Amino acid sequence: MVGLRDWATVYLKGIAMGSADAVPGVSGGTIALIVGIYERLIAAVTAVDPSRIRRVLAGVRPANVPDARAAFHEIDGAFLLVLGAGIGTAVVTVLSGVNYLLATRPVATYGFFFGLIAASAAVLLRGVTLDTPRRQAAAVAGFLLAFLASGVASAGLGSSLPLVFVAGAVAVSAMVLPGISGSLLLIVLGQYEYMSGTVSRAVDGLAAFLTGNGSDALVETLPPVLTFLLGGVVGLFTIAHTVRYALARARAATLAFLVSLVVGALRAPLLEVSTRLAESGESWRGAAPRFALAALVGAAFVFVLDRYSATIEY
Template identity: 70%
Template sequence: MVDLRAWVGVYLRGLAMGTADAVPGVSGGTIALIVGIYERLIAAVTAIDPEQIRRVLAGLTAENRADARQAFYEVDGAFLTVLGAGILTAVVLVLRLVDTLLETLPVATYGFFFGLIAASAVALFGAVDLTTPRRKIAAVAGFLVAFLASGYAATALGHALPVVFVAGAVAVSAMVLPGLSGSLLLVVLGQYAFMADTLSDFFDGLAAAARGGGLDALLDPLPTIVVFCAGGLVGLFTIAHAVRRALETARAATFAFLVSLVVGALRAPVLEVSMRLTAAGESWASALPRFGLAAVVAAAGVLAVDHYAGVLEY
């Protein structure tokens, strides 16, 4: 018998994770820890391999359906499907809101992101152990990777499909890691605003097509969405597995690298604001109050969650 209440609970947990995943600096993996599904999520994701996928797809033919159902059960497919539906719903809704805010209030929005990232780094850094040279080297490497990538990606990477594929692989793999935000990595790679805008255009095109307005507006952003999702699938079953193995074999050094990655990423929203101010002919002196107030509000929210929930750690 289907326990509808339990599945509604899974969907709502997916909504919470998706909301977090869509906001830079907040980790969907952390939310999974808070709502008590992290271990089940990791077990389900790591159970998926090419053979399991082949068995499920083979269920399209009648003679293989029993084995396909068994394979679907083995990877906790129903749980992943319902949770994924919740995540997708939230990501779509939040990114459409963020796209609007980036158009109308870019300085305050990036200030909010800065506060989220900074407070997440503060909350996580207390658990970092830098007592060995290897851990110190890992921390410096994480900081430099994010700091330098933020400067380079914001101006040089562009939005070609190979870049979008890599961005999808990196961002989606971070969804299963508590403390590390996939959206934050999109900001570092200079792809966050672009993907938010692309997703908004896609759903606007979908609505227009439903009203009989043709498919042109829908087809334009579709290749970017497909390539990003393809990259996400690759990342989920490669990068995420590699990071989990690194945490198992060198937990402290890997954690130091990941947290320092968050610290280095603080450069990204500052650069985004600087570029927008330059384009608008505005100075940092006039924009700083908006940026700072939004950052303080966001940081206070994250630190309050950390204080009362106590789960912003691995």
């Protein structure tokens, strides 16, 4: 019998995963490995399919309740709900803090992100071999995709709802992959700062609504937040399955592609800092020490984390 203490532990593990997923370069999947729930998470996510979802929803009719409970148990629904609550709590909290840091300390914040990403790439590259043309082509494709996408995003893709939906699908699907950060992919798509600001305003708007101080901010931020979440649900049960299938069929080439995405994404924080410096009139020479120090801190964090995560198995 699972007790309250066990569910509290799952919730806290979700908070740890969500905290990692909210910062670029650190993967919630890696945290899941460290805290010992990665295999259960993958089993639960891959057990979700349209048939079981229909059976669970059919439980609104009393006659279907037993079968709905069985389907809910088959997908480990209680585990997913409690873990998801912990992840959501952490993501909202961390993104609100990051939004403040991006507004007040952008160079150091992006420097920290750069260190996280660079160290993650270094750790992941240890498991990549490029000894065949297929793997080399996958690596080049992954690098170019992230590198070019970063440049396009920095030029101003905007934050339309369709793009927010895609960003949610891509970012959340990365949650099930150790070493690949969803927030990193948001930076590549140019949506990280936008979503962190939107989440922060949504939290403030909810607080204002609950205290009777108006609902304008909440109404303004609900469409992108809900669109992102919807994209995340779709991505978790489509893109994530696709990537897992690719890893099963062509593990080495797929891994080379995914890790090269991380390497190519190193361009993104540099472009973000360059944009901020151009706006403020500051030069890279003046900002470099702050950027480098923060990058070293970020890199050290990843290397310490990697020491405790042991060997990552996909």
